[in-house]
Amino acid sequence: xxVETRSQVRPGQRPPExxxxxxxxxxxxxPGAEREGEGFGIVSRSSITPMESVRxxxxxxxxxxxxxxxxxxxxxxxxLLGMATPYLIQQVIDKALTLGNLPVxxxxxxxxxxxxxxNAALHTIQRYSLAYSVENAVYDxxxxxxxxxxxxxxxxxxxxxxxxxxxRLTSDIDRISRFLGFGIAELASxxxxxxxxxxxxxxxxxxxxxxxxxxxxxMIWIALRGSQELGPRFYGLRQQFGRITxxxxxxxxxxxxxxxxxxxxxxxxxxxxELQEFNRRRMGVIKIFALLQPSMSFxxxxxxxxxxxxxxxxxxxxxxxxxxxxxSQGYMxxxxxxxxxxxxxxxxxxxAIASGQRMFEIFDTQPEVKEKPDAIELPPVKGEIRFExxxxxxxxxxxxxxxxxxxxxxxxxxAIMGATGSGKTSIINLIPRFYDVTSGRVTIDGYDVRxxxxxxxxxxxxxxxxxAVLFSGTIAExxxxxxxxxxxxxxxxxxxxxxxxxxxxxxxxxxQTRVGERGVTLSGGQRQRITIARAILLxxxxxxxxxxxxxxxxETEYQIQQALNASMRNRTAVVIAHRLSTVKNADRIIVLDRxxxxxxxxxxxxxxxxxxxxxxxxxxxxxxxxKEVA
Numbered sequence: 001x002x003v004e005t006r007s008q009v010r011p012g013q014r015p016p017e018x019x020x021x022x023x024x025x026x027x028x029x030x031p032g033a034e035r036e037g038e039g040f041g042i043v044s045r046s047s048i049t050p051m052e053s054v055r056x057x058x059x060x061x062x063x064x065x066x067x068x069x070x071x072x073x074x075x076x077x078x079x080l081l082g083m084a085t086p087y088l089i090q091q092v093i094d095k096a097l098t099l100g101n102l103p104v105x106x107x108x109x110x111x112x113x114x115x116x117x118x119n120a121a122l123h124t125i126q127r128y129s130l131a132y133s134v135e136n137a138v139y140d141x142x143x144x145x146x147x148x149x150x151x152x153x154x155x156x157x158x159x160x161x162x163x164x165x166x167x168r169l170t171s172d173i174d175r176i177s178r179f180l181g182f183g184i185a186e187l188a189s190x191x192x193x194x195x196x197x198x199x200x201x202x203x204x205x206x207x208x209x210x211x212x213x214x215x216x217x218x219m220i221w222i223a224l225r226g227s228q229e230l231g232p233r234f235y236g237l238r239q240q241f242g243r244i245t246x247x248x249x250x251x252x253x254x255x256x257x258x259x260x261x262x263x264x265x266x267x268x269x270x271x272x273x274e275l276q277e278f279n280r281r282r283m284g285v286i287k288i289f290a291l292l293q294p295s296m297s298f299x300x301x302x303x304x305x306x307x308x309x310x311x312x313x314x315x316x317x318x319x320x321x322x323x324x325x326x327x328s329q330g331y332m333x334x335x336x337x338x339x340x341x342x343x344x345x346x347x348x349x350x351x352a353i354a355s356g357q358r359m360f361e362i363f364d365t366q367p368e369v370k371e372k373p374d375a376i377e378l379p380p381v382k383g384e385i386r387f388e389x390x391x392x393x394x395x396x397x398x399x400x401x402x403x404x405x406x407x408x409x410x411x412x413x414x415a416i417m418g419a420t421g422s423g424k425t426s427i428i429n430l431i432p433r434f435y436d437v438t439s440g441r442v443t444i445d446g447y448d449v450r451x452x453x454x455x456x457x458x459x460x461x462x463x464x465x466x467x468a469v470l471f472s473g474t475i476a477e478x479x480x481x482x483x484x485x486x487x488x489x490x491x492x493x494x495x496x497x498x499x500x501x502x503x504x505x506x507x508x509x510x511x512q513t514r515v516g517e518r519g520v521t522l523s524g525g526q527r528q529r530i531t532i533a534r535a536i537l538l539x540x541x542x543x544x545x546x547x548x549x550x551x552x553x554x555e556t557e558y559q560i561q562q563a564l565n566a567s568m569r570n571r572t573a574v575v576i577a578h579r580l581s582t583v584k585n586a587d588r589i590i591v592l593d594r595x596x597x598x599x600x601x602x603x604x605x606x607x608x609x610x611x612x613x614x615x616x617x618x619x620x621x622x623x624x625x626x627k628e629v630a
Contacts, residue, residue, distance in 0.1 A: 023605035047365070053356035054349075057176060058184075060141055064133035071133070072188065074126035079192035081119045083200055085176060086330030093323035103501040125509045134181040141359070142173050147396050148362060153369035155394070161250075167242035168362060172355035179352030187345055191339030197334035204328045205320055206558040208311055212335050216301040219296060223342040226292045230346060233285050235354040240278045242358070247271055254598050300336045307332050371454055371556070380462055381445040382410040383541045383572030385431060390440035392426055399438065400426050401595045408572055410541075413585065415577035417616060418592035424576045427592075431574065444542070454515045466576075468527035475504055475509040478530055482538040490537060498533035500526070543573045549583045578620075589613065 061068055063516045092108045116556055149156075149165055202209035251258060252269050257269055269284045311328055314320035320328075385408040392401040408414045416424045429435050430442050433449045440447050441447045449457055462482075470478045479494060480486045491511065495501040507513040515522055522530070535543060584603050591599035591606065598612050606613035 008378065013413070020260060048360050050353045050357075051361060053353045055209060056360060056505035057180065057352065057356045059505060061133055062181070063137055063140070067133040069131045071126055071185065074122050074129070075185065075188050075192060078119055078122050078126065079189060079196055081115055081122070082193065082334070083114055083196045083331075085112060086200070086327040088115070088328035089330065090321075090323035094321045095323075098271040108224075114138075115506060116210050118503045124383070131181060134177065137180060138173060138177040138626060141171065141176065144168060145173070145359060145362065151367075153367050154429070155368045156365060158394070161242075161246040164242040164246050165240075166437055167245040168355075168359050171241060171245075172238060172358055175348075175351045175355045176359070179348050183348040183352065184210065184347055186341065187349075188394075190341050190345070193334050194338040197331045201335060202332040203329060204324050205311070206330065207314070208332070210305060210326050211306055211310055212332050215299055216339065219299050219336070219339040222292060222295050222299075223339060223346060225485045226288055226346055230285060230287050230350045232345075233288070233359060234350040237278070237281045237285060238351070238354045238358055240274070240281055244271070244274050244560050246276055247274055273611065279594045285347075292346075297340065300333075303336055313613050332485070334593050345566050369433060369454075372451065372464075375451060375453045376447075378444070378447055378456040378460065381447075384408065384410050384443075385542070385572060385574070386443045386446075387427070387430075387531065388441050388443070389441060391438045391462060392423075392430060392435065393438050394426075394435070399595060401430075403440070404595075405440075405595050406590060406600065408574060408588075410572055411570060412587045413573040413575065415575050415583050415586035415589045416592065417577055417583065417613065419616075421594075422592040423595040425546060426595075428546060428574055428576060431542070432458050460540050461544060462538045462543045464532055464543075464545045468524065468531045470522070470527055470530060472507075472515065473508075474512050474514055475530060478515065479511075479533045479537055481534055486537055491533075494533040495530075495539035496511050497536050500529035503529075533575060541571050543571050545573070545575045591616075 006302070020249055082602060087110055088108055092105060095104065110467075118183060146169060147171075157324055164212075198209065198213075225515065247270065251271070258264060304504065307329060308325075311325040315322055316324050387404050387406050390404045392403055393399040400421075404427070416427060418424050426435075430437060431444075431449070433442075435453060444457070459482075471481070476488065476491050479491050483490075488511070492501060495504060495511075504511055504513070575582055575586065577589075583589060586603075588600065588602060589606055590597055591611075593612055599606055607617060
């Protein structure tokens with residue numbers, strides 16, 4: 001399987017392509033790891049067969065089997081009633097009109113009207129019942145797919161393009177809905193109509209029945225041939241649509257980067273190329289359909305001409321009545337109609353099958369981080385963290401951590417330092433089990449993080465990512481995201497610790513101020529302070545900060561640092577540090593180099609060693625100290 005990776009932004013690293021936003025906490029990929037593809041998905045055809053896709057789609061109707069059975073029975077009833085109309089017309093022509101009996105003609109006419117009304121009523125009930133079951137099934141599909149995506153671990157989202165996921169949740173499911181709600185019912189209806197019309201036509205005249213069936217093989221061959229051609233084309237079309245959606249999403253997310261670097265024309269050209277490819281694929285589908293329908297129409301008209309020729313000759317010889325000829329024409333149209341309908345149903349079914357294949361690709365993607373069936377609840381912890389001979393790789397044969405062992409004691413603040421790509425973010429991602437170790441183990445208070453439930457683990461760890469992410473809603477709702485039951489007093493107390501209370505109260509609506517999408521209506525420092533308040537409100541025994549003060553000015557950082565120092569006294573804190581103030585306030589510093597722990601100690605101890613930390617201090621931290629003194 002070919003997967004796509006997205007480069008992530010770290011200090012000293014070049015930013016991603018315009019429009020590609022780095023997800024907070026996502027791993028840093030080694031150079032050259034990015035490959036063109038479909039996110040987590042496939043650049044070739046899906047390994048899920050069309051029949052398997054149909055079977056699994058129909059499985060979503062299983063909870064509504066009673067309604068589905070009702071729909072099937074109604075389909076039988078409407079199909080049989082439809083067969084009665086040509087027969088009544090035959091009776092009118094052969095008996096009532098021949099005898100010149102107007103009351104009998106009127107009676108048959110009333111019978112046809114009553115039959116049509118009954119058929120319409122049953123058809124209405126059938127359509128409503130089908131819509132009820134299908135809409136509920138589609139609700140289940142969409143809900144389950146979203147739940148599956150949102151529960152997938154970081155590794156899945158590292159490989160996935162957001163636009164591809166959005167495409168599956170929207171347009172793909174819409175096509176599945178249309179197929180389940182209309183395509184299946186029509187397929188069952190045309191099948192019943194075809195069989196019933198064949199029986200009635202042979203009852204009228206074996207000769208005419210055989211004539212009709214001689215036209216069927218070429219029609220069926222055309223339909224099957226078209227289906228074989230349309231299948232892979234529709235899958236490619238859906239994939240291309242996903243690429244277009246992905247590019248739109250990425251460019252909207254990164255529109256400020258696009259404008260800042262004046263790359264509008266580049267993005268317009270890229271989108272035009274994707275759109276041209278979509279149109280090319282779409283025209284390939286239209287070309288097949290354009291050949292399919294006229295061929296079907298020609299064979300249908302040919303069949304009717306032959307019927308009139310052979311049937312008219314039989315009427316002149318007295319072997320067939322005029323009413324039987326007219327009825328036979330009706331049954332012939334009912335015989336050919338389903339085959340002609342196959343062209344439309346084929347397009348609908350192939351679209352749904354392709355969409356189903358893309359959807360089931362997600363369901364069949366197994367998460368790298370799985371909760372054990374016998375996982376236990378992690379009891380309230382003191383906060384001891386142990387790494388025991390931990391090695392870790394985001395991809396096979398590309399380890400980013402090598403045999404790392406260390407202990408962080410309860411209520412200890414540890415700063416992690418190192419050059420870009422040294423493995424700092426990997427270490428903090430392993431503690432809340434965003435990823436699983438390749439070898440070794442990570443324990444909290446002696447519990448292997450793989451042996452406890454994810455919810456009980458993560459509710460005791462507060463994580464503050466480097467990139468501040470907020471959701472549409474009020475400021476209060478964003479602070480209380482991890483504790484929706486928190487009182488307003490608790491929300492305000494957390495905001496004060498994070499030095500966010502004053503600027504929040506400067507807004508006319510205070511804590512009820514609504515933030516824009518991703519918090520774009522706030523400054524970077526304001527967003528970061530709200531995310532810090534969010535973590536503080538959780539009141540976890542373990543606090544993880546990925547350089548969480550990088551987006552604020554020196555004065556605000558100092559205020560936040562003072563508040564965090566008071567907050568961290570009674571909890572274990574692990575901090576990725578790039579600021580001297582953070583390093584000096586840590587109880588201990590762990591220095592990484594190329595995924596290995598090379599030094600460990602206090603600020604003064606590591607300076608005295610004259611190794612990696614001293615070089616970092618002299619090249620970066622000393623300059624910060626000079627600025628602070630100045």
